[in-house]
Every structure is written in structure tokens, then in C-alpha cells.
Amino acid sequence: xxxxxxxxxxxxxxxxxxxxxxxxxxxxxxxxxxxxxxxxxxxxxxxxxxxxxxxxxxxxxxxxxxxxxxxxxxxxxxxxxxxxxxxxxxxxxxxxxxxxxxxxxxxxxxxxxxxxxxxxxxxxxxxxxxxxxxxxxxxxxxxxxxxxxxxxxxxxxxxxxxxxxxxxxxxxxxxxxxxxxxxxxxxxxxxxxxxxxxxxxxxxxxxxxxxxxxxxxxxxxxxxxxxxxxxxxxxxxxxxxxxxxxxxxxxxxxxxxxxxxxxxxxxxxxxxxxxxxxxxxxxxxxxxxxxxxxxxxxxxxxxxxxxxxxxxxxxxxxxxxxxxxxxxxxxxxxxxxxxxxxxxxxxxxxxxxxxxxxxxxxxxxxxxxxxxxxxxxxxxxxxxxxxxxxxxxxxxxxxxxxxxxxxxxxxxxxxxxxxxx
Amino acid sequence: xxxxxxxxxxxxxxxxxxxxxxxxxxxxxxxxxxxxxxxxxxxxxxxxxxxxxxxxxxxxxxxxxxxxxxxxxxxxxxxxxxxxxxxxxxxxxxxxxxxxxxxxxxxxxxxxxxxxxxxxxxxxxxxxxxxxxxxxxxxxxxxxxxxxxxxxxxxxxxxxxxxxxxxxxxxxxxxxxxxxxxxxxxxxxxxxxxxxxxxxxxxxxxxxxxxxxxxxxxxxxxxxxxxxxxxxxxxxxxxxxxxxxxxxxxxxxxxxxxxxxxxxxxxxxxxxxxxxxxxxxxxxxxxxxxxxxxxxxxxxxxxxxxxxxxxxxxxxxxxxxxxxxxxxxxxxxxxxxxxxxxxxxxxxxxxxxxxxxxxxxxxxxxxxxxxxxxxxxxxxxxxxxxxxxxxxxxxxxxxxxxxxxxxxxxxxxxxxxxxxx
Numbered sequence: 001x002x003x004x005x006x007x008x009x010x011x012x013x014x015x016x017x018x019x020x021x022x023x024x025x026x027x028x029x030x031x032x033x034x035x036x037x038x039x040x041x042x043x044x045x046x047x048x049x050x051x052x053x054x055x056x057x058x059x060x061x062x063x064x065x066x067x068x069x070x071x072x073x074x075x076x077x078x079x080x081x082x083x084x085x086x087x088x089x090x091x092x093x094x095x096x097x098x099x100x101x102x103x104x105x106x107x108x109x110x111x112x113x114x115x116x117x118x119x120x121x122x123x124x125x126x127x128x129x130x131x132x133x134x135x136x137x138x139x140x141x142x143x144x145x146x147x148x149x150x151x152x153x154x155x156x157x158x159x160x161x162x163x164x165x166x167x168x169x170x171x172x173x174x175x176x177x178x179x180x181x182x183x184x185x186x187x188x189x190x191x192x193x194x195x196x197x198x199x200x201x202x203x204x205x206x207x208x209x210x211x212x213x214x215x216x217x218x219x220x221x222x223x224x225x226x227x228x229x230x231x232x233x234x235x236x237x238x239x240x241x242x243x244x245x246x247x248x249x250x251x252x253x254x255x256x257x258x259x260x261x262x263x264x265x266x267x268x269x270x271x272x273x274x275x276x277x278x279x280x281x282x283x284x285x286x287x288x289x290x291x292x293x294x295x296x297x298x299x300x301x302x303x304x305x306x307x308x309x310x311x312x313x314x315x316x317x318x319x320x321x322x323x324x325x326x327x328x329x330x331x332x333x334x335x336x337x338x339x340x341x342x343x344x345x346x347x348x349x350x351x352x353x354x355x356x357x358x359x360x361x362x363x364x365x366x367x368x369x370x371x372x373x374x375x376x377x378x379x380x381x382x383x384x385x386x387x388x389x390x391x392x393x394x395x396x397x398x399x400x401x402x403x404x405x406x407x408x409x410x411x412x413x414x415x416x417x418x419x420x421x
Numbered sequence: 422x423x424x425x426x427x428x429x430x431x432x433x434x435x436x437x438x439x440x441x442x443x444x445x446x447x448x449x450x451x452x453x454x455x456x457x458x459x460x461x462x463x464x465x466x467x468x469x470x471x472x473x474x475x476x477x478x479x480x481x482x483x484x485x486x487x488x489x490x491x492x493x494x495x496x497x498x499x500x501x502x503x504x505x506x507x508x509x510x511x512x513x514x515x516x517x518x519x520x521x522x523x524x525x526x527x528x529x530x531x532x533x534x535x536x537x538x539x540x541x542x543x544x545x546x547x548x549x550x551x552x553x554x555x556x557x558x559x560x561x562x563x564x565x566x567x568x569x570x571x572x573x574x575x576x577x578x579x580x581x582x583x584x585x586x587x588x589x590x591x592x593x594x595x596x597x598x599x600x601x602x603x604x605x606x607x608x609x610x611x612x613x614x615x616x617x618x619x620x621x622x623x624x625x626x627x628x629x630x631x632x633x634x635x636x637x638x639x640x641x642x643x644x645x646x647x648x649x650x651x652x653x654x655x656x657x658x659x660x661x662x663x664x665x666x667x668x669x670x671x672x673x674x675x676x677x678x679x680x681x682x683x684x685x686x687x688x689x690x691x692x693x694x695x696x697x698x699x700x701x702x703x704x705x706x707x708x709x710x711x712x713x714x715x716x717x718x719x720x721x722x723x724x725x726x727x728x729x730x731x732x733x734x735x736x737x738x739x740x741x742x743x744x745x746x747x748x749x750x751x752x753x754x755x756x757x758x759x760x761x762x763x764x765x766x767x768x769x770x771x772x773x774x775x776x777x778x779x780x781x782x783x784x785x786x787x788x789x790x791x792x793x794x795x796x797x798x799x800x801x802x803x804x805x806x807x808x809x810x811x812x813x814x815x816x817x818x819x820x821x822x823x824x825x826x827x828x829x830x831x832x833x834x835x836x837x838x839x840x841x842x
Contacts, residue, residue: 021760025783104805110794112804119816120786198638202816217619218642223817244839251841339442361834362446365541373531373837382842383533383833384525395540395623395830396644397818409816412804413782416794418665420672421803 005185009193012148012181013200016121019176020146024118026175028095031142034179035091038141038169039084042134045165046080052161053130060154068258072129073154083134083162086387090138093386096405097144111415116408118144120202124389125150125191125216127208130158136207137166137180139389143407146179148201150194152208153186160184195220203397207390210317225398227390230260230345231317232375235334235360237351238269242276244372245350246283251374252348253323254287260391261346261378264317265324267334273300273327281306281325289321296327314341331356335363342366344393346375367393367400426606427614433569433602434621437542440597441567445539447596449516452563455600456512459562459590460505463555466586467501473582474551481575489679493550494575504555504583507808511559514807517826518565532836537829539565541623545810546571546612546637548629551579557628558587558601560810564828567600569622571615573629574607581605616641624818628811631738646819648811651681651766652738653796656755656781658772659690663697665793666771667704672795673769674744675708681812682767682799685738686745688755694721694748702727702746710742717748735762752777756784763787765814767796788814788821 023031042049053075060073099116106112122145126132133149140147151159163182170177183190195204198221205225206216216224234252236245252263268277277300281291285305292309293301313324314337328334331349338347348370349360361369368378378400380388385403392398398406444452463470474496481491520537527533543566545557554570561568572580584603591598604611616625619642626646627637637645655673657666673684689698698721702712706726713730714722734745735758749755752770759768769791770781782790789799799821801809806824813819819827 021784021786024786106803106805110798110803117786221639223644223815225817241839247839247841255842357836363442365442365445365538366832368833368835370835371837373835373840374842376842377531377835377840378833382527382531384527394644396646399830400833409820411787412789412799412821414789414791414794414798415778416792418662418668419794419798420668421676421795421797 005190006193009183009190009197012183013121013197015178016146016148016181017200019178020118020120022176023141023144023146023179026144028097030173030175031095031144032091034141034170034173034175035087035138037173038134038138038166039087041165041169041172042080042084042087042162045161045168046077049080049158049161049165050075050077052157055157056155065154069128069154073158075130075158079131083131086131086135087138090142090387093142093404095142096408101410108419109417110419113413113415114410115413116405116410119407119409121146121148121200122407123148123150123194123197123201123204123222125194125204125206125208125212127152127212128154130155130162132207133159133162133182134166135387136389139387139404140407141179143404145407146181148181148183148194150183150191151186156184156186192219195222198222205390225390225392225402226394227392228260229317229343229393230262230391231265231315231341231343232261232263232346233265233267233338233342233348234263234375235331235338235347235349236266236268236272236276236280237331237349237353237356238271239353239356240272240276240350241352242279245272245276246280248348248350248372248374249280250283250287252376253284254289254321255374255376257321258319261375262319263323263348263375265314265326265341267326267328267337269331269334270296270327270329273297277301277325277327284323287321289323292322292324294326297325300327317343331359335360338364345391346370346378348373348375367391426611430604430611430614430618433604434542434618436599437567437569437602438621440599441539441541443597444562444565444567444600447565449518451594451596452516452565453512455562455591455594455596456508456559458594459555459559459587460508462586462590462593463501463505463508463583466582467498470501470579470582470586471496471498473578476578477576486575490549490575494579496551496579500552504552507552507556508559511563511808514563514825516563517829522831529840530838531840534834535831536834537826537831540828540830542567542569542621543828544569544571544615544618544622544625544643546615546625546627546629546633548573548633549575551576551583553628554580554583554603555587556808557810560808560825561828562600564825566828567602569602569604569615571604571612572607577605577607613640616643619643626811646811646813646823647815648813649681650738650764650814651683651812652686652736652762652764653682653684653767654686654688654759654763654769655684655796656752656759656768656770657687657689657693657697657701658752658770658774658777659692660774660777661693661697661771662773663700666693666697667700669769669771669793669795670701671704671708673797674705675710675742676795676797678742679740682796683740684744684769684796686735686747686762688747688749688758690752690755691717691748691750694718698722698746698748705744708742710744713743713745715747718746721748738764752780756781759785766812767791767799769794769796788812
């Protein structure tokens with residue numbers, strides 16, 4: 001174990017905790033001013049950030065990193081402007097702190113007010129997208145939390161430059177710069193040490209691929225909010241409108257296949273399959289999607305381009321222009337398939353039957369269950385939250401898109417006049 | 422590793438998951454009928470339960486277990502009646518499942534309904550109180566959850582007999598008996614294996630002492646709700662009413678010292694101390710409380726019975742007739758003391774000053790912050806929740822008393838008419 005690094009992490013944790021106490025009592029006006037200063041600092045320090053990013057890009061190219069990752073890593077003037085805009089948009093959101101979502105007057109005269117307060121210190125572990133640094137910092141700050149960021153090693157120089165700018169923004173607005181701290185070490189060992197800073201970090205949110213999330217869940221003693229893995233299904237019921245079925249299936253799969261709310265498997269009722277499957281299949285092919293079909297699908301479509309689906313296909317989050325297709329005997333079989341293979345993210349039924357709707361929505365256990373709408377809507381912005389820090393696929397604390405409110409907790413404030421028990 | 426036990430646990434997990442799917446769509450009427458049958462079965466199988474409990478008591482006495490623990494372990498006719506009453510009281514509570522705490526119509530016509538649903542499978546790890554077996558099972562069932570119980574080895578025979586009765590009650594009401602399962606093995610190894618059944622158990626709630634809770638937090642890969650440790654403070658401000666100060670301090674410390682919402686340390690403002698500390702001290706002594714004082718306290722009280730307080734005293738949850746006392750220079754120093762030593766459970770200020778109230782309630786970070794009322798009110802029943810499964814001292818998901826709603830999550834049900842993105 002790297003003792004020096006561990007001491008440093010402990011110090012960062014203590015500093016974050018101290019900053020969080022000031023943030024917890026900062027007004028919305030104070031926090032918004034800080035966010036504006038942070039956005040301004042990103043713009044004024046653009047050259048430094050771009051120079052750091054060029055270094056990261058050169059290293060990544062030398063290391064032979066694949067083009068899709070290079071694209072995520074790369075910054076430009078317009079991307080930095082977009083980051084600054086994102087920070088300003090968070091400033092424009094309402095402040096959830098101080099809300100009293102519930103209150104009561106007890107028979108003994110105690111007045112109980114359930115009051116929304118910040119979580120305290122949030123830890124974010126993420127991969128190679130430097131814009132996460134400013135997005136996450138802005139959302140955490142607006143919700144009154146200090147944040148400790150640990151990004152991927154590919155983006156380290158970019159992240160350092162971005163964090164320096166954000167911290168200068170905080171200082172110039174009179175809020176503690178330790179509200180935003182970046183761990184300037186991308187070793188796994190340091191990440192593992194961070195996951196055990198339970199004394200200081202109140203919640204850990206991993207953002208990234210399935211491997212990263214699994215590692216955090218396995219190793220963290222800090223409460224974790226698991227995000228992101230989406231093995232989503234579109235189920236076309238026997239009473240579906242054919243045109244709607246095609247449009248939703250194509251949109252859910254092909255509008256942006258790389259994101260977690262994209263669909264991976266199409267399930268279709270056996271009475272709908274003979275007429276609708278050819279229409280959906282040609283829509284998907286037109287959108288560039290390769291299909292993997294069950295034996296009934298293969299028989300109906302009779303298309304040499306379609307490969308047979310194996311069990312592995314039902315389990316796979318392709319995140320690509322590939323869709324598995326299975327013909328099912330009944331809505332029950334569709335629900336069973338989703339129960340077995342789904343990741344609890346977003347599931348959709350296309351139907352005009354009221355009873356099928358009731359069955360599907362009550363029996364499918366997922367963060368978002370759709371009736372006649374694309375799974376692609378599972379998103380903080382689309383849900384009216386303004387911005388999101390991720391999509392939770394666990395059941396504790398937050399489920400589905402996480403906006404500002406999901407970055408808070410509450411305390412009970414109880415007023416009495418001498419009550420004893 | 423005990424492979425056989427691990428297979429058995431996996432099977433229990435799968436059975437619980439299957440049962441939870443039926444519970445999720447069971448009506449309140451179904452669940453209430455099951456609870457009534459469970460209560461009836463506890464009474465009708467009283468003799469078997471008492472015989473099993475006698476066996477546990479004999480073993481515990483032979484093992485030389487201390488009297489307070491023996492008392493917790495011991496069952497009697499009237500205690501079993503109280504358990505059955507507890508189960509019926511849960512049946513009488515409103516069912517939170519299906520509540521729609523929030524909903525919106527989005528500009529694109531999507532109707533989003535945030536709908537309360539069960540968590541799924543709850544794991545409870547507890548110690549030697551057999552009544553927890555029926556309490557926890559009843560609350561989990563009413564909230565639509567299956568439960569896997571793992572009690573302390575001292576109560577194993579009692580727990581087995583109670584679980585058999587509860588499962589017979591479920592069966593006779595037509596709900597799956599695997600809604601309630603008990604792990605009939607009290608080894609640490611088995612507990613450790615249970616803590617890694619992430620595939621099947623949605624949340625783990627440890628109920629018991631600090632050691633048990635620490636072990637669960639350290640070892641579980643399942644999300645944990647941490648409960649129970651309460652290092653609670655009463656702060657007597659300079660503007661406190663003297664009589665109220667005495668009454669709240671004595672009640673918070675001495676009405677039931679063994680519970681987590683009892684106070685452990687008294688903080689008192691230096692201007693109030695000379696007049697009020699002698700009154701409070703004599704009230705506490707009358708109630709049988711031993712004091713440990715800071716140097717100023719010792720000087721003011723000048724009482725040979727009072728021992729000097731060390732740093733360890735500020736950190737200790739005595740759970741006994743002992744209270745630490747510190748004179749502070751200011752409300753700031755009181756808040757700092759609480760920030761440093763408090764466990765985030767329940768904290769109280771006694772004052773008639775509005776500004777002191779504002780400062781204390783905004784700056785003290787705890788599940789419940791009291792103004793002029795005893796910390797002893799932090800309790801599901803007192804908060805109007807009807808019953809509780811524990812008091813959460815963490816910030817994620819639930820904070821403070823956890824009733825039925827805290828044993829639920831929600832899903833977003835989204836209705837459209839063909840929306841795509």
C-alpha cells in the first residue's frame with residue numbers, strides 16, 4: 001500500500017468534509033455565483049485546458065487507444081464552451097436544499113419537518129471523458145455537496161487543468177476551493193483506497209462501463225449508487241399498432257446505440273410476428289442494424305443476413321447496431337424473459353390493450369417501464385430534472401435518472417416546548 | 422468455504438426472489454390476511470415456540486451469558502402474545518405500495534408516474550432477540566418484500582420455531598411460504614456468504630451492536646442500511662429555561678439508557694452552567710446517573726462522586742446510567758463538539774433563542790435535530806410511522822426511523838402514444 005497516497009487521501013477527505021459543512025449552509029445565490037465563476041474560469045483558462053488535453057491525446061494515440069475513446073477524450077474550443085454552458089445551466093436550476101417535502105404536528109405537540117439537506121461529500125469515479133469533471137462538480141455543488149473526483153488515467157492532464165479552473169472559480173466566488181477536489185493519481189490502488197474513505201465520503205457514484213461499476217461495488221465500504229448498465233427490451237404485444245411498433249423499435253435501437261437507454265432485444269408476440277416482424281426488420285436494416293434471431297424469427301424473416309441468437313445474445317448489452325429478436329408465445333413469456341435477462345433499467349411494451357399494459361407495468365421490475373414510448377426517454381433532461389449525474393439501476397436511494405434531488409438526503413427537524421417521553 | 426451452505430443460500434435467494442415477484446403484485450387485502458394468519462399461528466404454536474426457547478435459555482445459561490442478554494432472549498406466553506399483537510398492528514397500517522408520490526405530463530405528451538413498489542428481497546442480520554424475527558417479517562411482508570432472516574446463534578431454536586409458525590400462516594393465507602425464510606446456521610462464514618448474495622438480496626439491514634454493524638458494512642457487497650449507533654447530545658444554551666433543561670436532560674439520559682436515542686453527553690453554555698448545572702446534576706443523580714465532567718464542570722459542581730471526563734468519554738455510547746458533561750464557551754463550540762463526536766443520530770438544543778435554534782438546526786448534521794424536546798422521540802411510532810424496522814444513521818435511502826415506506830423503492834411508469842426521441 002502506498003502510505004503517502006493514503007495520507008493524502010485522508011487529508012482530501014477531511015478537507016472535503018470541512019468544505020461540505022460550509023456548502024450545507026451556503027445560499028442558492030452563493031452557489032449560483034460560484035457556478036458562474038466556475039464557468040467563466042473554464043473559458044478564461046481554455047488555452048491551458050486545451051494544451052493539457054493535447055498532451056493526453058498524444059499519449060493516448062501513442063498507446064494505440066481506439067478511435068471512439070479518442071473522440072470522448074478530445075476537447076476543443078466548442079467542447080469547452082459546451083462544458084461552461086452546462087455549468088451555467090446547473091446554476092439556472094432550482095435549489096432543492098431546504099425543501100420540506102413532508103411535515104406533521106404530532107398529538108403531543110411536536111412539529112416534525114422532514115427537511116432536504118445535502119448528502120455531504122460525494123465521490124465520483126469515472127473514465128476518460130473530461131467533461132464529466134465539470135458536469136459532476138457543478139451538480140454536486142448545486143446540491144450543496146463537496147465532491148472528490150477520480151477520473152481515468154487517459155484524461156489526467158485535462159482533468160487537472162479543468163479542476164484548477166473550477167477551484168479558482170470557487171475561490172473567486174468566496175466558497176472553499178476544496179468543494180471540488182481531483183485525485184491526481186489514476187492507479188487502481190488509489191481508487192481502492194478511495195473506496196474505503198467511509199469516514200469522509202457519504203456516497204460513491206461510479207460512472208462508466210460494467211467492469212468499473214463491478215469493481216466499485218465489490219470493493220467499496222462507502223454506500224454506492226450503481227449506474228448505467230442497460231439491457232433494455234421492446235416488447236411488441238399482439239395488440240400493437242404496426243407503425244408505432246416499427247417506429248419505437250427503430251428509435252430505441254438505432255437513434256443512439258452507444259447509450260444505456262438504447263434497446264438491445266426485441267420481443268414480439270407470436271400472433272403479431274408474421275405481419276409486423278418483416279416491417280420492423282426492414283426498418284431496422286435500413287437504420288443499419290444487424291439482427292440475431294430466435295428460430296421462429298429466422299423462419300418468419302427467411303433472411304440470410306440474420307444470424308441465429310444464442311443465450312449470450314439475450315444477456316448482451318451490445319451498445320452497437322445489433323439487436324436480438326425473439327418471438328414469444330405470450331405476454332407472460334415476455335415478462336419472464338425480461339425478468340431473467342433485463343438489467344432493471346428501461347423496458348417497453350407496445351400495445352393498445354389495457355390489460356396487457358396493466359400486467360406489464362405491474363410485473364416488470366425496472367427503473368422505467370414504458371407503454372408505447374421509446375426507452376430512449378430515460379434521461380434526467382427528458383424527465384424534467386434539468387440535468388443528471390447518471391441513471392441508477394439499483395433500488396436503494398435513487399432509481400432511474402438522478403438529478404439534483406437524488407444528490408440530497410434529509411434530516412428531521414423537530415420543534416417542541418419541553419416534550420419528554 | 423462451506424460449499425453445501427453456499428448452494429443452500431443461493432437456493433434461498435432464488436426462492437426469495439421468486440416469492441417477492443408474487444408479493445409485489447399481492448393486494449393489501451391478501452397481505453393483511455396473511456399477517457392475521459401469521460399472528461394466529463404464533464399463538465396456536467405457542468407451546469412449540471416456548472419449548473424451543475427453553476432449550477435456547479438452557480444453552481445460554483450453561484454458556485454463562487449475562488442476565489441482560491438472557492432477558493432479551495427469554496420468551497413467555499405474554500411475550501408471544503405481544504409478538505402476535507405486533508404482527509396484527511402491522512396489518513392495520515396503511516399499505517404504501519402503489520402510492521404515486523409524484524407525477525408529471527411532459528411537453529411531448531409523456532405521462533410520468535413515480536410509483537411506489539417493494540424493494541424486492543430484504544436481508545436482516547440480527548442478534549439474540551427472537552421477537553425481531555416476527556417484527557421484521559411482518560414489516561417486510563406488508564411492504565411487499567420477501568425477507569431472509571439471520572438471527573443470533575443464542576436464539577436459533579426459538580427463531581426456527583417462530584419462522585415455522587410464520588411460514589404456516591403464509592401458506593394458509595395462500596401466499597408463498599418463501600416470503601419468510603430463516604437461515605438455520607449461525608456461523609460467521611454463513612453470514613459472510615449471505616452478505617454477498619447481491620444477485621438476490623436488494624438490501625441488507627443489520628440490527629444490533631456496533632460490532633455487528635461494522636462487520637456488515639465492511640463485508641457486504643449488497644447495499645446496506647446502517648442502523649442504530651447513537652452518541653446523542655443535549656446542548657443547554659444560555660437562553661434555556663432551567664426547568665425544561667433539567668426535565669429534558671433527565672428524560673433523554675435516564676428514561677431508557679439502553680436504547681440508541683438516549684443521550685450520552687450533556688453540553689452546557691458557560692453562562693448557563695453556574696445556575697443550571699447543579700439543578701441538572703441533582704436531577705440526574707436522583708435518577709441514578711453517574712456523571713463524568715470536564716474540568717469546568719468539576720469546578721462548578723465540586724462533587725466527589727463525579728469523575729473527570731477523558732476524550733474517550735466524548736466518544737462513548739454508554740447505553741447505561743452514565744453521562745458525560747462539558748461546559749462550552751459558545752453554541753459554536755457545542756456544534757463543533759457534536760460534529761466531531763456525534764454519530765448522526767439525534768441531537769437536541771434547549772433554548773428560547775430563535776437565532777440559536779436556526780444555527781443549531783442548520784449546522785448540526787444528524788437524522789433528527791430537536792429544539793426543546795427529548796432525543797428519545799426518534800422512533801417510528803413517535804414519528805407517526807406506526808412501526809419501525811430500525812433507525813438509519815446513514816444518509817442514503819433512509820435517515821432516522823424506518824417504517825414501511827423506507828422498505829420500498831419506486832419505479833417510473835411512463836405512458837405514451839408512440840413518442841420517440
